[in-house]
Amino acid sequence: MIREKKRIHVTQQGRPSSSGNNLDPWYSSYAARAAGLAASEVRALFAVASRPEVVSLAGGMPYVSALPEDLVTGAMDRVMREQGPTALQYGSGQGVPALREQILDVMALEGISASASDIVVTTGSQHALELFSKLFLDPGDVVISEGPSYVTAMVIFKSYQAEISHVPMDDDGLEPEALRQRIAALKAEGKRIKFLYTIPTFHNPAGVTLAESRRAEILEIAKQNDILVLEDNPYGLLYFDKEPPKALRSLDEDGVVYLGTFSKTLAPGFRVGWALAPHAIREKLILANEAAILCPSSFSQLVISEYLASADWKGQIETFRGVYRERKQTMIAALEEHLPMCTWTDPNGGFYVWLTLPEGLDSKAMLPRAVKELVAYTPGTAFYGDGGGAQNMRLSFCYPTPEQIRVGIRRLANVVNGELDLLQTFGGSGSLPGRASSSNYNAPPPNMS
Amino acid sequence: MIREKKRIHVTQQGRPSSSGNNLDPWYSSYAARAAGLAASEVRALFAVASRPEVVSLAGGMPYVSALPEDLVTGAMDRVMREQGPTALQYGSGQGVPALREQILDVMALEGISASASDIVVTTGSQHALELFSKLFLDPGDVVISEGPSYVTAMVIFKSYQAEISHVPMDDDGLEPEALRQRIAALKAEGKRIKFLYTIPTFHNPAGVTLAESRRAEILEIAKQNDILVLEDNPYGLLYFDKEPPKALRSLDEDGVVYLGTFSKTLAPGFRVGWALAPHAIREKLILANEAAILCPSSFSQLVISEYLASADWKGQIETFRGVYRERKQTMIAALEEHLPMCTWTDPNGGFYVWLTLPEGLDSKAMLPRAVKELVAYTPGTAFYGDGGGAQNMRLSFCYPTPEQIRVGIRRLANVVNGELDLLQTFGGSGSLPGRASSSNYNAPPPNMS
Incomplete structure (x- = not known):
């Protein structure tokens, strides 16, 4: 039975403690993927x-105390006064149209030109990662990412039973030649590579940025190998001196799914982020979003929309x-x-x-x-x-x-x-x-x- | 190859249109489960x-206009004045402790006694359904539910490649004898039944309520067969004349995962619901919640908490x-x-x-x-x-x-x-x-x- 083969984590020996224990009467009922969700040792x-x-x-955590509260309070009061019943109600699974238009202005700062109809508003960009992974990852699929990479993205990939293959970075970010070699090696092993997950700008945790000279090259490598690029860009607008290179999505609209968020440029407490995706993928993201949460918070979206319309957000x-x-x-x-x-x-x-x-x-x-x-x-x-x-x-x-x-x-x-x-x-590290x-x-x- | 066997929906013939088309260059990249996410024909x-x-x-949609806006606006203003930085920040993946305590008061109205530590706050109870399904459903597993049942729950079950087996209702809700027979038949077929999804009170869409006399019997059948009960209860407090019977969870705390929401008793625009689950399951729900969205909206939770503390919510x-x-x-x-x-x-x-x-x-x-x-x-x-x-x-x-x-x-x-x-x-229906x-x-x- 295929299912039994997959469920080796619930056999009697070698159970990882992460998948439960004998004190849990529902221990044998969990899906195979639940074994990937374990509490950190730290x-x-x-x-x-x-x-x-x-x-x-x-x-x-962003330093939200640097945000004047009256900017937020003012936006809230106006939303409740002018659009109260809409703010309190269910909305569309894709997100509030006015906010999606405004998100175009935010992304334009990083060189992205797009249509509001290709944006899906999500519960933080974290949920876009989750929905995207649910849509694309079968057990055994491979996700390529920088090594190191964002911890809670890897938790998601693992929760869908994917393997993660790390490609090294240097001070200019992901190394193109290492990426080429890794793809070739994975293909030679018969692995199915689903996407490249990358944080090209102000990487979490590495702090480095993919050099401008490398960006087209990385996209070209992905294209040649039919690998989607998942560009996660929470920090791009938070540069210190000179602007970073334009987003990968600005160079390729068919092969890149772009994730953005208001968590770092406004506040994470609203849980509003977004995905910008090619049409067909966007359609599936909307359906996945509706299945998961029906719709993103109308209230949060309208408050952010009002903030963007009335405050000096730049x-x-x-x-x-x-x-x-x-x-x-x-x-x-x-x-x-x-x-x-x-x-x-x-x-x-x-x-x-x-x-x-x-x-x-x-x-x-x-x-x-x-x-x-x-x-x-x-x-x-x-x-x-x-x-x-x-x-x-x-x-x-x-x-x-x-x-x-x-x-x-x-x-x-x-x-x-x-x-x-x-x-x-005491001597060497092993001792x-x-x-x-x-x-x-x-x-x-x-x-x- | 196991993966290829599962992916029959992307073979050249008999592709359901739901899984994409040749205009989608990423058509062959979707996970098998994505075929379960299709737009409704209607x-x-x-x-x-x-x-x-x-x-x-x-x-x-609930009639949110029956909610005085100043109750909400007042709660918001107090939250921002007294807890602004907390409301704007990331919070715990389990949810705000004060709100979880207040949820105990809400559930007490339906006879439920519990600990706030067993509550997980979710993005509407819809997301609790999604997280629970992600934790429990392997491809081919069976979910038993009333027939008819809540449409977007079934979309989720299908998205995790589960089969849905409907058990009929009469005016007293789910029929115990039919449930017994269905379980026996499914077991005889070698099916793995993961849980019973039920809306016992003011059923969506059937409008019926599981009779008090049947509640312990349904739970006993589930217990005898090692089947978890997923009790979805968005409407229980919205009775017209006499109170409905107490929630299933009030009769069994080990075998029932209970889902509640503020969408119908307050407003859906905040997207706040919850799951009440036995310890081990609750731990996994928290991890799944953190992976999916990091944490529920601090702002939404604090506003609801303040509303419950200051307004006449009953x-x-x-x-x-x-x-x-x-x-x-x-x-x-x-x-x-x-x-x-x-x-x-x-x-x-x-x-x-x-x-x-x-x-x-x-x-x-x-x-x-x-x-x-x-x-x-x-x-x-x-x-x-x-x-x-x-x-x-x-x-x-x-x-x-x-x-x-x-x-x-x-x-x-x-x-x-x-x-x-x-x-x-023109005669008979077929014509x-x-x-x-x-x-x-x-x-x-x-x-x-």
Whole structure:
């Protein structure tokens, strides 16, 4: 029986704890894909790390306090006064037409020309990732992504029983030649590659940006191999100095599905993002969206539409840029001062620095000691599907204040120095207790990812 | 290859049009499950039916105009003033703790005693259905449901490649003996039954309620057969005269996953519902929720929490009850006056009447003529996964005013009488043009379902 073959995770031996246990009477009823949804090993630690005395460099929370509340309150009041019954009612599964028109203006800033009819409004761009994956991924399919990659995208891919194949980046982003070779190798193995998931601009977690010179080349490689490109672009407008290259979607409208969001340029609490997709895919995304949630929140959409119509939203993005620019500069300066034995990326936008520890140190094994020293980060292994990243960590500068960042990096330096002392005393990396690190791209809590 | 065997819907012959066409360059890339997501055949017709001159008895939209806007606006303003940064930020994947506590009070009205830690807040209860199905349904699994059943639940089950097996209802709801026999028959066929999906109270679309005397019996049958019960209860608090029996979940906390929503007792525009589930299932629902959307909207949750804390929400539900009671009475009186050749259910709550046409008439074939007469309804076939329901239609009394209901039923009577004249002139049902009706439980647009 095919089904029994697939359900090896519920056999008596070798059950991963993630798929349940004998205390769960419904243990044998879960679908095979449920085994892909497991709590992160670091989840409990993050719960501790959310105490106020801990400086968290782990979260991906935007600094919403930089948004004047009256801009939002004013938009809400107008929406309720002028369109109350519409805001409170079910709406279309594709999203409010006026908002989709305004989203065209947002995407135009990144060189994208499109039709509002090809936009599907989703519950954050996260849900666009989920819907897209539901539409495309059969068990055993392969998704190619940068290595490292966005943790909760990988959780989704895995939940649809896909395999993730990481292609390395350098300071100019995804390496075209490595991509070519990987595709050829996967095809030689008989694998079915469904899409390339990429965050070309201000990558999460790597902080790097795909160079302009590489963009057409990456698209050409995808096209030659009939591979869809899923471009995830939450941070593109949050650059610090010069504008990044135009979005991949601006170069190819047939082979790219583009994901955008208001979570970083406005506020995540509304849960409004979108997908821009070729016609046929857009039609299926709408049906999948309707099946999953009937329609996105009318209220959230109308408030954002009113905000875009009445507030200086470009000026507000400029404000966010200034906040994050200062925090990034503070973090880099603190790293230079306190952690000269490490290396890191220096992003021109976005939320994250990707740090590489000295040889022999393991970021996940080190995390409990860091939390004890009242600083938290996300271990690099969270961002790989294949066990990579043990020597790395993601440091977020988006939410903590500059002063907290300085304190956090000092504390982190204490931890790293302590680890290095231990390493010198006891020798090679294999000999320290608790060093073993395994693949872990299960999700940390959402406000940490 | 297993994958190729499953993907028969993309072979060259016999492609259902639903899975795409040759104009879609990504046609061969979709997952097998995408074939289950197809646009309803009546979708185009519903677009016409949304013109203002058409009386729509097809929608499931609550009458939100009966909700005083200042109750909502006041709650919003207080949330932004007192908890602005929290409302705008990411939150927990399980939902706001204070709201989960308040949901206990709502469920207590239906006899449910539970812990807030077993509640997962979702993007409407629709998304709870989606997440639950993702967790439990492997291809080929069987979901048992009433026949007819809620259309967009069946769309979800089908999207996870499950089979739907309908068990009949009578005026006292699901028939226990029929359920017993169906389970035995499915087991004899070697089918894997995953859960019983049921709307025990004020059924959508049938309008009937599972009798108190049957509730423990249905649960016992499920327990004996190790079948989970998924209790969908959007309408339970919207009774007209006497309270309905207590929820199934009040009788069994280990074998029932309960779904609730604020869409009908407050407003659907916020997209806030919930699941109440046994511990282990709840844990997986949280992980699935986080993967799908990171977290439900903080803003929506806090506004509802503030509304529940400060407004007379029970009084508001009483107001809704009065609105819907009057509309139901108006519809029944109009049916008695104008459609004596039909039969219908007379619900004690909820939004819907289920009408049975005279022998020989087909509600889907009749729909274009109805829309031409400026009245719309949902054909009965939409609510079956097996071709049933051709002689039935769902009539909604929730949204149109009493006067519109009277006009709509008069117009419907003209259509039915016209059809009966045709039938008498041309003979048996098979001989009329356009009579053929096939299984169609694809989704109408969400504001129609």
